[in-house]
Amino acid sequence: MPVYRFTVNGRPHSVDAPASRPLLEVLREDLDLTGTKYGCGEGQCRACTVLIDGRPSASCVTPVRNAAGRNVTTIEGLAGAGGLTPVQRAFLEQQAFQCGYCTPGMVLGAAALLERTPSPSEEQIREGLNGHICRCTGYPRIVEAVQLAARLSKEAKSDD
Amino acid sequence: MTESDPRQELDRFELREADPYHFELDRREFLGAGLLLTLFVAPEAAAQGSGIEARLHLGEDGTVTVLSGKIEEGQGARAEIAMAAAEELGVTLAEVRVVLGDTGRVPNDGITAGSRTTPSTIPAVRRACAAARSILTQSGHKSYAEMAKSGAKIAGSTPENVALKPVPEWRILGKSQPRPDSEGLVTGEHKFPSDIRRPGMLYGAVLRPPSYGAKLESLDLAPARKMAGVVAVRDGEFAGCAAPTSFEARQAVEAMGGGARWSSSKSATSSENLYEYLKRHQGRVRDNLKGEPAAAAGKRLKAEYRCAYIQHAPMEPRAAVAEWEDGRLTVWTGTSNPFSVRDALARAFSLNPALVRVFVPDFGGGFGGKHTGEAAIEAARLAKEAGKPVSLRWTRAEEFAWAYFRPAALIEVEAALEGGRITGWDFANFNSGAAALESPYRLAHTRHRYVECESPLRPGSYRALASTANNFAREAFMDELAAEAGQDPLEFRLAHLENERIRAVLEAAAERFGWRKRVAEKRPGRGVGLACGTEKNSVVAACAEVEIDAKTGAVRLVEIVQAYECGKILNPGNLRQQVEGCILMGLGAALRERIEFAGGQVTNGSFARYRVPRFADVPKIELVLLDRPDLEPIGAGETPILVVAPAMANAYFHATGQRARTLPLAAETAQVRRG
Numbered sequence: 001m002p003v004y005r006f007t008v009n010g011r012p013h014s015v016d017a018p019a020s021r022p023l024l025e026v027l028r029e030d031l032d033l034t035g036t037k038y039g040c041g042e043g044q045c046r047a048c049t050v051l052i053d054g055r056p057s058a059s060c061v062t063p064v065r066n067a068a069g070r071n072v073t074t075i076e077g078l079a080g081a082g083g084l085t086p087v088q089r090a091f092l093e094q095q096a097f098q099c100g101y102c103t104p105g106m107v108l109g110a111a112a113l114l115e116r117t118p119s120p121s122e123e124q125i126r127e128g129l130n131g132h133i134c135r136c137t138g139y140p141r142i143v144e145a146v147q148l149a150a151r152l153s154k155e156a157k158s159d160d
Numbered sequence: 161m162t163e164s165d166p167r168q169e170l171d172r173f174e175l176r177e178a179d180p181y182h183f184e185l186d187r188r189e190f191l192g193a194g195l196l197l198t199l200f201v202a203p204e205a206a207a208q209g210s211g212i213e214a215r216l217h218l219g220e221d222g223t224v225t226v227l228s229g230k231i232e233e234g235q236g237a238r239a240e241i242a243m244a245a246a247e248e249l250g251v252t253l254a255e256v257r258v259v260l261g262d263t264g265r266v267p268n269d270g271i272t273a274g275s276r277t278t279p280s281t282i283p284a285v286r287r288a289c290a291a292a293r294s295i296l297t298q299s300g301h302k303s304y305a306e307m308a309k310s311g312a313k314i315a316g317s318t319p320e321n322v323a324l325k326p327v328p329e330w331r332i333l334g335k336s337q338p339r340p341d342s343e344g345l346v347t348g349e350h351k352f353p354s355d356i357r358r359p360g361m362l363y364g365a366v367l368r369p370p371s372y373g374a375k376l377e378s379l380d381l382a383p384a385r386k387m388a389g390v391v392a393v394r395d396g397e398f399a400g401c402a403a404p405t406s407f408e409a410r411q412a413v414e415a416m417g418g419g420a421r422w423s424s425s426k427s428a429t430s431s432e433n434l435y436e437y438l439k440r441h442q443g444r445v446r447d448n449l450k451g452e453p454a455a456a457a458g459k460r461l462k463a464e465y466r467c468a469y470i471q472h473a474p475m476e477p478r479a480a481v482a483e484w485e486d487g488r489l490t491v492w493t494g495t496s497n498p499f500s501v502r503d504a505l506a507r508a509f510s511l512n513p514a515l516v517r518v519f520v521p522d523f524g525g526g527f528g529g530k531h532t533g534e535a536a537i538e539a540a541r542l543a544k545e546a547g548k549p550v551s552l553r554w555t556r557a558e559e560f561a562w563a564y565f566r567p568a569a570l571i572e573v574e575a576a577l578e579g580g581r582i583t584g585w586d587f588a589n590f591n592s593g594a595a596a597l598e599s600p601y602r603l604a605h606t607r608h609r610y611v612e613c614e615s616p617l618r619p620g621s622y623r624a625l626a627s628t629a630n631n632f633a634r635e636a637f638m639d640e641l642a643a644e645a646g647q648d649p650l651e652f653r654l655a656h657l658e659n660e661r662i663r664a665v666l667e668a669a670a671e672r673f674g675w676r677k678r679v680a681e682k683r684p685g686r687g688v689g690l691a692c693g694t695e696k697n698s699v700v701a702a703c704a705e706v707e708i709d710a711k712t713g714a715v716r717l718v719e720i721v722q723a724y725e726c727g728k729i730l731n732p733g734n735l736r737q738q739v740e741g742c743i744l745m746g747l748g749a750a751l752r753e754r755i756e757f758a759g760g761q762v763t764n765g766s767f768a769r770y771r772v773p774r775f776a777d778v779p780k781i782e783l784v785l786l787d788r789p790d791l792e793p794i795g796a797g798e799t800p801i802l803v804v805a806p807a808m809a810n811a812y813f814h815a816t817g818q819r820a821r822t823l824p825l826a827a828e829t830a831q832v833r834r835g
Contacts, residue, residue, distance in 0.1 A: 021407045029363065029405050034355035035348020037524075039475050040556040044767035047475055075348035088346040095338050098737055099234030100345035101475040101524030107346055126775040133767065135475045135525055136234050137744040138737060139778045 004068040008033065009077025015064060023067050024048045024059040027074060035075035035104045045133040049105035050074050056112040075104035078111065086152035087111045087145075096145035098136035106132050110146045119150055177620075180534050183395045183541060185510055212295075213315045214267045215288040216245075222305035223257050224249055226285060229269035230277050231261040231496055232339075232522040233474075233530070235797045236734035237277045239339045243731060244282045247325055247332045248289035251304070258340060261498045261520030271497040271531060273621060275696045275795025278730065282793065283324075290325070291318045327728060327789045336733030353494040353523050354479035358549035361481065362391065363406035364542040365413040367399040368558065371760030372617075373425035380419050384412040392416060393545040402542045402550045429616040430758035435466055435570045438591045441614035446594060451605030456576035456584025461644060465633035466822040467569040467592065468754035469617050473772055476524020477559040482539035483549035489516045493536040494523030501533030508537045509544070527745065528621035528798075529563055560765030564620030565755060567592040569629035573637045580645045582656060587634065591615060593626025596695040596802070599634060601656040617757065623745060624798035627695040628805070632823060635691035635806030640819065649690055649810065650675055659694065661725055665701040666692045668723035668784045673703035679814070685710055686718070687815025691806035698726035698799045702743075704779075704807035708815050715825050717747055717777070717808055723784035724800050727791035739783055739800040746804030748773040752826045 005014045008031060015026050022041075027033045027050070036059055039047030043058035050059045051073040078085055084092070087110045097103045106129065113120060113128040120128065125146045126139075134142060217225040226245040232238040242256045249256070259265060269281050292304075292314045301307040307314070327334065344350030369376070376397055384392035384401050390412040391402045399420075401412035429437045480493035489511065495501045498518045506513040518536070539552035554562070569592030576584035584605040589597055591613035598608050622628070642652035650670050657663050670676070670690065678688050685708045692701035702722040706715050724739050752771045756764040764770045805823055812820045 018407065021405070025406055028355075032357065033348075034351065034357070037352075037476070038354065038553065040767045042556070042766055042768060045475065075346075079347060084343075084346065091346045092338075092342060095342065095733060095737070097234075097339075097342070097345050098236075098741060099475065099523065099525040100342070100350065101352060103345045104348045126778065130775045133475065133772060133774065135473060135527075135745070135772060136737075136741050137773055138741065139744060139773075139775050140740050140781060141737060143775070143778075 002065070004064050006067045006069060007071045009072070009074060017064050019065040020063045022060050023050070023062040023064050023072070026064050027059060027072075033074050033076050037101055037104060039102070039105075039133065045102070046109060046131045047102050047105045047133070049108045049132070051108055051112060054112070054115070056109050073108070075108060078108065085111065086156055087114065087149040090145045090149035090152055094141055094145040094148060096138055096141040098138050102132060102134045106134065106142060110149060113146065114150055114153055118153065120146065122147070177532075179504060179507060181396060181398045181508060181537060181541070183398070183508055211315055211317045212288045212291055213313065215285065216292055216314060218304045218308035218314060220305055220308045222303065223255055224251060224304055225257045225259055226289070227259045227266040228281060228285065229261065229263075229266045229498060230272045230281050231498065231520045233272070233494070233496065233524070233526040235738065236339065236731060237272065238522065239337050239734060240277065240282060240731055241285055242340050243332050243337050244285045245289045247330060248286045249293055249304070253332060253337060253340070260522070262517070263498050263502045264517040268499045271500065273496055273528060273531060275798050278793050278795040279697075282730070286324050287318045287322050290322045294322065333730050334728070337731055351521055352476055352479070353481070353492050353521050354476055354551070354553045356481040356492040356521065356551065358481060358483055361549040361551055362402040362404060362542075362546050363409045364400055364402045364539055364550045364552035365406065365409035366538050366552070367413050367417045367420065368562065370422055371425050371427070373427065373760055374422040377421040377423055379416060379421075381416055383419065384416040387412050387415065391542070391546040393542065395541060398538065398541055400538060400542050402546045402548070406553070425760045427616065427760045431468070431754070431756045432758070434568055434616065437616060438568070438570050438613040442590070443612040443614065445612070446610045448598070448608045450607070453576070453584035453586045453605040453607045456605050458576040458578025458583045459644070460574060460576050461641065462572070462574035463637055463640060463819070463821060465569070465571040465573070465636060467629040467632060468823060468827065469565045469568045469757075470622070470749050470753045471560055471563065471565060471755060471770065472527040472529030472622060473559065473770070474525030474527060474529060477554040477556060478530065478535035478563065479551070479553040480535040480539040481549060481551045482536065482543040484540075484543055484547075487515060489540055490519070491516070491536045491540060492519045492521060493533065494526070495520060495530050495533055495536070496526050497531050497533075500531075501536050504533045505536060505540055509540065527623045528625070531621055532564070534562070556767065557765050560755075560770065561762045564618045566622035566628070567615055567619035567626070569626065571629060571633035573633055575637070575641055577641055577645055580647060580655070582641060589626060589630055592629045595625035596627030596630045596693065600659055600662060600694050601638075601653070602658045603656070617755065623742070624695055624801050627693070627799075627802055628746070628749065631691070631693040631695070631802040632805045632809070635693065635803070636809045636819070636821065639689065639806075639810040639813065643813075648676075648679060650679075653692065659699070661699040662692050662694055662701070664786060665699050665723040665725050666690070668786060669701040669703050669721050672723070672782060672784050673721040675703050678705070685815060687811040687813065689807045689810025689812070689814055691803040691810060693799070693802040695799045695802060696795060698724065698794045698796060700724045700800050700803050702803040702807045704804070704811050706808055706811040706815060708812070715751060715808065715812060717751070717779040719780040720804065720807070721782045721784065722800065722803065723786065724796070725786035725788060726794040726796040726799070728789050728793045729785060729787045730793045732785065735785060735796050736783060738797050739785070740781060742798070742800035743781060743804055744773050744778065746801040747777060750805035750808050750823055750825060751777070752824050754824050754827055
């Protein structure tokens with residue numbers, strides 16, 4: 001089997017896997033990073049979102065060969081030495097989850113959204129996260145959490 | 161009240177359902193099983209006891225562990241139990257640990273369903289904790305930690321007359337409290353059932369029949385067994401593989417499945433001829449006749465309503481990890497019914513239930529859809545074959561096709577109307593169930609029937625069961641009667657309503673929405689509608705505004721104001737989440753969700769084709785939560801789903817002058833764009 005080299009949460013990995021094996025399964029089964037969730041296997045629910053070179057990607061439909069040479073960030077790697085990120089703190093503060101299964105993907109999707117659009121309108125948040133399904137469904141609370149995260153991010157930046 | 165409260169509709173589908181598999185026993189196991197049943201004494205059952213000690217453990221570090229057989233699937237049981245315990249023990253929330261759904265440690269609190277945690281388990285927890293507090297006071301110890309260190313025990317049965325803290329003295333209950341340990345949800349640390357890993361664990365995949373009812377006639381395991389590291393097994397109707405990765409497990413199942421021979425199944429029933437099929441396949445009838453509705457004076461009206469089969473589609477599909485060690489079986493799985501799944505495993509493998517332990521980690525959603533243990537049994541069969549732990553996670557396609565469904569409903573209703581009042585009422589539900597079948601309105605002559613039918617798809621529980629269908633039909637028909645009587649739908653309902661609690665939520669929703677003004681307005685492509693209802697002892701009402709797309713005919717929910725009352729509110733923040741969740745889940749079923757099937761197969765079993773609500777579908781939502789400290793707290797995870805669909809259907813009529821009598825609305829309204 002071919003060997004693919006890529007970075008996950010800042011650490012280099014080489015994985016011996018069939019080219020078409022989904023990145024999701026490599027992360028969960030080979031690298032023990034189970035924070036990334038399977039939801040549909042067709043890129044429709046975004047529970048499996050990871051950041052590949054900073055872009056949110058559905059890891060369930062990303063063959064491992066497409067990750068070669070890339071930087072992958074999973075939910076486990078989002079918080080750095082500084083503790084939880086503003087998005088994570090905002091989701092906790094707003095309790096923007098019910099079962100929480102969609103939360104890792106939602107948090108990464110929101111982080112990428114705020115990276116592109118630091119002060120999103122409610123409409124932009126809904127549009128930006130529309131690919132993510134929360135079946136419980138905590139959409140109203142999630143929108144509030146992303147709005148709070150935008151404020152927390154700004155405060156964090158002005159403190160720097 | 162107990163779990164067998166007669167007011168709660170039994171999960172009759174599940175009670176009637178046979179075990180999914182009948183595995184072969186070899187001779188050694190067969191002999192062993194009989195011996196085990198007579199010789200083995202259940203150590204856990206003995207240790208669990210039945211007194212306060214079964215409910216509470218004191219730690220020397222000052223923590224108190226509360227044990228419950230309930231589970232957490234996002235509905236808020238963990239927080240509520242922690243709050244109830246902290247309140248009655250007189251400690252902080254941080255000092256309370258909650259252990260749920262571990263059949264080896266917790267008391268059997270029954271299935272987590274029927275909105276029973278709040279009215280049944282919470283009082284049990286409060287009483288045990290209040291008793292513990294009184295034991296502490298009598299002991300002379302200053303704290304639970306001191307008591308634990310001294311070796312003194314909190315034990316014995318809870319006295320019947322133990323005093324609970326009255327509402328005015330509450331410090332923790334009645335205020336919004338977060339879910340305990342929720343940080344793990346935002347960091348990815350929380351281990352859902354599908355995240356559990358065990359040393360040496362393999363991943364499983366199951367060979368599914370090509371259609372419902374197809375039986376496995378022959379199967380050659382060799383193509384799978386040739387693959388490195390693959391374990392393949394066939395046992396009766398069960399066949400599957402386990403492998404070092406789930407990718408290899410799927411490949412192995414495909415490899416052996418290609419040569420499998422199946423008996424053909426010839427079902428001609430489909431989602432297109434479903435309702436005719438139900439009418440032709442009737443069974444037992446539950447008939448409740450009061451007075452003489454057939455002889456009622458006045459103008460007679462009748463209508464027929466239909467609700468499609470739908471899926472719960474929780475974000476986490478069914479999953480289980482099973483591990484055998486020295487004849488004992490341990491399973492981690494997502495189910496609302498841990499003890500029942502333990503017993504199902506024991507039956508499947510002819511074990512004493514004491515040899516089976518089921519752990520239920522907080523899991524990824526259920527909505528009434530995870531009362532059974534299919535994945536647990538399948539994982540255990542694979543693990544037994546492999547001699548290693550096996551993790552089995554159903555795919556989304558399996559979840560759509562092989563999990564049980566909210567049953568479809570055909571409802572016939574007929575009423576007589578005279579002088580602006582209903583004089584006779586005849587309501588019949590075919591197939592879907594009797595929950596909220598009886599009208600809450602004041603009616604003199606009534607007939608209510610539930611007609612069991614042969615269900616072409618596997619039926620089961622769903623959030624609020626059949627009350628979703630029954631309340632849709634009733635409230636849509638009330639609207640038709642109001643129109644026929646030339647009355648405002650609100651006034652017409654109030655004229656027939658004696659239940660003060662329903663009147664209160666109806667008035668509250670109407671006032672906040674500005675009903676009387678808005679129903680008089682006519683705006684092109686816009687309409688307003690309302691509905692109310694009651695089930696499981698809580699009451700709900702909603703006013704909705706919909707918009708009809710002039711080009712496509714598509715219906716959109718623009719705004720909903722929902723008033724809800726469930727007695728004394730325990731955790732307002734979580735209640736808000738449950739009500740919003742019900743509204744949006746109800747919106748999905750009202751608007752688009754419909755299982756399509758033909759030839760014994762589900763034909764739209766994916767999120768691409770079965771559209772659940774997304775961010776873009778979220779309307780403006782306003783909640784009016786009525787707090788009633790004079791009433792006992794009532795479970796709130798189901799009933800708020802009841803009114804979305806009828807309020808929308810009634811608003812559709814207000815906008816278009818046409819009745820929408822089939823759910824989902826998108827399937828009926830002409831030219832509506834699918835998806």
